[in-house]
Amino acid sequence: MKRIFLIAAIFCSAIMVLQSCSPKGAATTQTIRRGNVTGNWVLNDITFEGVPQSSVKSLFGESSYKCFIGSAWRLTNSGNGSYTLGSECAGKMQTIYWSASPKEDTFQFKKIYEGDKAKNVTEGYRMLLSSANGDNMVIKTPVEYGSGTAYIVLNFTKAQK
Template identity: 65%
Template sequence: MKRILVIAAILCSSLMVLQSCSSTKSTTASASLRRGAVTGNWVLNDITFEGVPAANVRSLFNEASYKCFIGSTWRLTNSGNGSYTLPGTADCPTRTQDIFWSVSTADETFQFKKLNEGDKAKNIADGYRLVLASTSGDQLILKSPVEYGSAPANIVLNFTKASK
């Protein structure tokens, strides 16, 4: 009996040592990438480019020139429904596009599908996947990977939280 207690004590001690030595994943990154960190109303203030000249970017989200998106407002509800509205300029008409969006903590991305009247998100196969580069309070930075040459390139979307 004494031998069994000693073995049990050694096993428990070993488990505690192994538990304390195992690596732990940081939960702050995935916690900040929850849907709630992105939910709200956002204004796309600036678009920059990494590894691709701006002159080579013809359109954004197969819709219009990237310039038409500057100043656009994005409404992202907690249910996943949302929309973006292009502000309208001489070259770009005002337009609102309904979307269905989600956040993937597994690969740290923001995804959305464009919805037309009568569409259901589950029936839409095409969509857009952007890298969640930063989500901090009133700032949101999304990167849209693009093909340009042999090096990685991104269109960087810089949002600020809209005041209510």
């Protein structure tokens, strides 16, 4: 009887060791790196997931989300950047400080006004970095709608040099 328990214990231990050493399944998503986000982008299209378009009145403190269609975003490697709104809002330029977290797949930025230092600004925007590879980037902005979370989806393309 002791031999059976001993063999079973050895067998279970061997299986645990083999499973811990075996390669894990291939990841289904590609890791997004800061370098994928750095550059000049144009926000070409805004779509909506789980929220009617008519319910969305503003975005990032601007009077209309439509201001961002056609906006140009400059995201430098240092984290400094800016966006210039589209023709709907007379081309207003806003300085920002941004970051991207590959571990959390997030993109965040805060508006920087004249005389501000990024480290002293405590308010900003945190979004999901859905994809950023090559010439396309998709960022999803979560919004509360009803009893759940919906998304405003920002579709960017890399600006031509």
